[in-house]
Each structure stands twice: as structure tokens, then as C-alpha cells.
Amino acid sequence: MAEEHRTTSEFDARTAPTAADQVPVLANGQMWRVTVSALWSAVSSAWGRSLALAADAAAGRSLLGLGTAATTAASDYATAAQGARADTALQPGGLATVATTGAYGDLTGLPTLGTAALASVDAFDPAGSAAGAVSAHATTFNHTTLPTADQAAALAGANAPDAGNVFATMADIGASGGGTVTSVSITGADGIQVASGSPVTTSGTIALGLDTAALATHLGLGTAATTAASDYATAAQGARADSALQPGGLATVATTGAYGDLIGRPTLGTAAGAAVADFATAAQGGRADSAIQPGGNAALALIDYTLARFAVTAANVATAHTVALSDGEYQALTLTADIALTLPDPPAGRGYSITLRLIQDATGGRTPTLQQADATVAKWVGGAAPTWQTAAGAGDLVAVTHDGADLIAAHIGSVS
Known part of the structure; x- marks a missing residue:
């Protein structure tokens, strides 16, 4: 009898198959008939459920105990070299404050500087004379042995009674056929293992399971596969x-904060630790510049002082005249009338002496009176004013001293 070959599409569709309906199954290179009931028993067994879970990627990962890192790329993580650098990286707590502020005041061990810190003592005269680190990184994962999306979709529907064609390879079959299965055995590999029931010689159930450790090895998973991203x-x-920044890239001062570890420190003079009060002021220095210095200039300065002090001042005076001490300590005054000579009061606590030569003019007969600024008459040594020379051109030499309270006069003598 000739075989009739038809394609799957030529068969009528059965929308509600029953448990007794038969479907073709390809096993060991041969086509077999199996009832929907028997097929359902197979796919609902532990073996079938395991395959279904493996076909569902999320369920498969959960079955294997994989963490969220299992679906990520190795490039999402730091490398081992980066982790090593992170282990040795300097943490903020290891830095001195100055490493992040750069402030001089944050250095430790600063020298105590005076206000003359950058000067040398030789320039002055003495006054009066320093997160957890990454320790591992992800390995790569080989997912090439997992079911494809189409396979996963097909296996996911294998639990339905009408999905027998998931495990059956439909083929053109003849109008008749038959055969006998004498023994069915199943072996596992790459994580799929036989739990029980193999081989089946007449009837029975073969239970399959998963060896998660072997499957993980087969997939090339590392220890990071069961950890979270x-x-x-x-x-x-x-x-x-x-x-x-690694420790070797920091200056020593970044971790010590010590002034002595700075490079390019200012070269401080010996006056750096002294206070301004230890030295003469600029004004005092200016006076020192103009002061009489030892050596030949001392005699000249003394002579200048003496000559100025005893400069001879001559003047014609009449009626009233105030003697100016700035005109010198010896003054020759020609009297042109009877006159009141007023001598100024000295500063408080001070006094002075001056010598006056009182000369009669061509007329003669002039009588002088010596008094203080308040018109108090001078006190004469001997108790009374002298008898004045009255001849034309004649004169008297008088020494006058003011002690701050009294004006005291002494007649030295007559000078013709």
C-alpha cells in the first residue's frame, strides 16, 4: 500500500484535543505516536518543569541562585587592577587638612613668627640701644547555552495540554505505521541529571533534575554570578x-601637615622669632641717622652748637623790647630811650641764663628796667638795681638768670 504524504497544514485543526488523542513524537530518529495524556504526564514531571524553568530566563536564574550581577556586563564593573588601586587609594581621613585647603594656617608645627619675620636682626638696633575600597570585580558570563527567546516561548507553553507539538517534531507520515518501544533511557549532561526511572522498558516515569553546580560550571559562571550588582x-x-591620587603622588606635607616638610620655605632671618618691640622704630632710626656720630664729626657738631649758642646779636631797642632767646645767649642792645626789657618765662620745670650788654646811644642817659613776662621786676643780686652808665656810648654788662619762678639779675660791671 502506497504511503500518503501530507504536510501539517493539510490536516484538520483540532481545537479541543482530548486526553486520548494521539500526536506524533520524534524520538531516537524515529516517529512515534503518543497520547496527549502521556505527553502531558511527561511535561508536568520534575524533568519537564526543570526544562520549563530553564527556558524562562528569570526563573532559570533564580533556580541557579544567580544574583542580579549575572545579567550585567563585565564592563559595568571595576577591574581587578582598579580594585587594587582603590585598596591603596588615599582616603580623605588620611590627608592632613592642608591637603584640601592649601592654607598656611592649617599646617601643623608652624614656627612662631614675630612681626619682623622676614628681616634679619642685623637690620635693626636693639630698643633702647593626613570609604571602603573595592576588593573584587565581576567575571564574564557565558550565556550561549541558555534557550533562545523562541525556545523559551515554546517551552513556556509546554504545560498546556494542547501544546504537545512543543516536544513533537511534526513530519509527514503515512496513512499507517507502527512500532514497538522496547526500552527508553535518558542520560544527563551539563547540569541536567536523571533523578530516577531510567531506563523504562515497559511503562514508567523518568524523573530528571538539575545539578546547579554542574550547570554553573557548564555556563562558565564565576563566584560573582550569585552576587548582586x-x-x-x-x-x-x-x-x-x-x-x-595615589600616596606616591602626594607631597610629604599632604599626610604630615608639617611645616618642615614644605619645599620652597621662606628663608627667615634671625629676627623671625622676635617681636617688633625688641627693635628701634623707624622714627628712632631716623633720629639715629642724624645724631652726632663718633669720630671727626663730633667736634664739628659741638663747635656748630657752641657758635650758635653764643652768637653775638646787636640791636637798637626803644621803649619796650622782649629779648628773644633764639637770638643767642649773648646779646648787645643799644638803648635809644628809657626802656623796659622783658625776658620770657622758660618752659615748666626749666630755666635759662643770658648775658646782656646794654649800650647807651649817642644821647646817653637811658635807664633800662628788667622784668618778667608778667611785668614782675627782676630781683637784683645785692638787693637793688645798679647805677647805670649814662655817658654816650658807655655800657653795662648784666647776667640774667630765670629759674622758672624768679628773674635774677647781676651787674657784672661797666663797659666803656
Whole structure:
């Protein structure tokens, strides 16, 4: 009898198959008939459920105990080299304050500087004379042995009674056929293992399971596969670890904060630790510049002082005249009338002496009176004013002293 070959599409569709309906199944290179009931028993077994879970990627990962890192790329994590650098990276707590502020005042061990810190003592005269680090990173994962999206979708529908065609390869079959299965055995590999029931020689159930450790090895999973992505540094964090400042890139002062570890420190003079009060002021220095210096200039300065002090001042005076001490300590005054000579009061606590030569003019007969600024008449040594020379051109020499209270006069003698 000739075989009639038809394609699957040529068969009538059965929208509600029953448990007794038969479907073709391809096994060991041969086509077999199996009832929907028997097929359902197979796909609902532990073996079938395991395959279904493996076909569902999320369920499969959960079955394997994988963490969220299992579905991420290795490039999402820091490398081992970056982790090593992160381990040795300097943390903020290891830095001295000055490393982040750069402020001189944040240095430790600063010298105690005076206000004359940058000067040398030789320039003055003495006054009066220093997060946890990443320790691991993700390995790569090989997911090439997981079911494809189409396979996962097909396996996901295998639990339905009408989905027998998931495990059956439909083929053109003849109008008749038959055969006998004498023994069915199943072996597992790459994480799929036979739990019980193999081989089946007449009837029975073969139970399959998963060896998660073997399957993980088959998939090439590392220990990071069962950990969460949040356990690792991100690629961005790894990049920052690469550029992080390592201890060898810091100046010594960054971790010690010591003034002595600075380079390019200012060269301080011996006056650096002294106070301004230890030295003469600029004004005092100016006076020192103009002061009489030892040596030949001393005699000249003394002579200048003496000559100025005893400069001879001559003047014609009449009626009233106030003697100016700035005109010198010896003054020759020609009297042109009877006159009151007023001598100024000295500063408080001070006094002075001056010598006056009182000369009669061509007329003669002039009588002088000596008095203080308040018109108090001078006190004469001997108790009374002298008898004045009255001849034309004649004169008297008088020494006058003011002790701050009284004006005291002494007639030295007559001078013709």
C-alpha cells in the first residue's frame, strides 16, 4: 500500500484535543505516536518543569541562585587592577587638612613668627640701644547555552495540554505505521541529571533534575554570578579609582601637615622669632641717622652748637623790647630811650641764663628796667638795681638768670 504524504497544514485543526488523542513524537530518529495524556504526564514531571524553568530566563536564574550581577556586563564593573588601586587609594581621613585647603594656617608645627619675620636682626638696633575600597570585580558570563527567546516561548507553553507539538517534531507520515518501544533511557549532561526511572522498558516515569553546580560550571559562571550588582563598584567608580591620587603622588606635607616638610620655605632671618618691640622704630632710626656720630664729626657738631649758642646779636631797642632767646645767649642792645626789657618765662620745670650788654646811644642817659613776662621786676643780686652808665656810648654788662619762678639779675660791671 502506497504511503500518503501530507504536510501539517493539510490536516484538520483540532481545537479541543482530548486526553486520548494521539500526536506524533520524534524520538531516537524515529516517529512515534503518543497520547496527549502521556505527553502531558511527561511535561508536568520534575524533568519537564526543570526544562520549563530553564527556558524562562528569570526563573532559570533564580533556580541557579544567580544574583542580579549575572545579567550585567563585565564592563559595568571595576577591574581587578582598579580594585587594587582603590585598596591603596588615599582616603580623605588620611590627608592632613592642608591637603584640601592649601592654607598656611592649617599646617601643623608652624614656627612662631614675630612681626619682623622676614628681616634679619642685623637690620635693626636693639630698643633702647593626613570609604571602603573595592576588593573584587565581576567575571564574564557565558550565556550561549541558555534557550533562545523562541525556545523559551515554546517551552513556556509546554504545560498546556494542547501544546504537545512543543516536544513533537511534526513530519509527514503515512496513512499507517507502527512500532514497538522496547526500552527508553535518558542520560544527563551539563547540569541536567536523571533523578530516577531510567531506563523504562515497559511503562514508567523518568524523573530528571538539575545539578546547579554542574550547570554553573557548564555556563562558565564565576563566584560573582550569585552576587548582586550592588556589591561592586560601577565602571564610572572604577574610572575614578584609576584617576584617584595615589600616596606616591602626594607631597610629604599632604599626610604630615608639617611645616618642615614644605619645599620652597621662606628663608627667615634671625629676627623671625622676635617681636617688633625688641627693635628701634623707624622714627628712632631716623633720629639715629642724624645724631652726632663718633669720630671727626663730633667736634664739628659741638663747635656748630657752641657758635650758635653764643652768637653775638646787636640791636637798637626803644621803649619796650622782649629779648628773644633764639637770638643767642649773648646779646648787645643799644638803648635809644628809657626802656623796659622783658625776658620770657622758660618752659615748666626749666630755666635759662643770658648775658646782656646794654649800650647807651649817642644821647646817653637811658635807664633800662628788667622784668618778667608778667611785668614782675627782676630781683637784683645785692638787693637793688645798679647805677647805670649814662655817658654816650658807655655800657653795662648784666647776667640774667630765670629759674622758672624768679628773674635774677647781676651787674657784672661797666663797659666803656
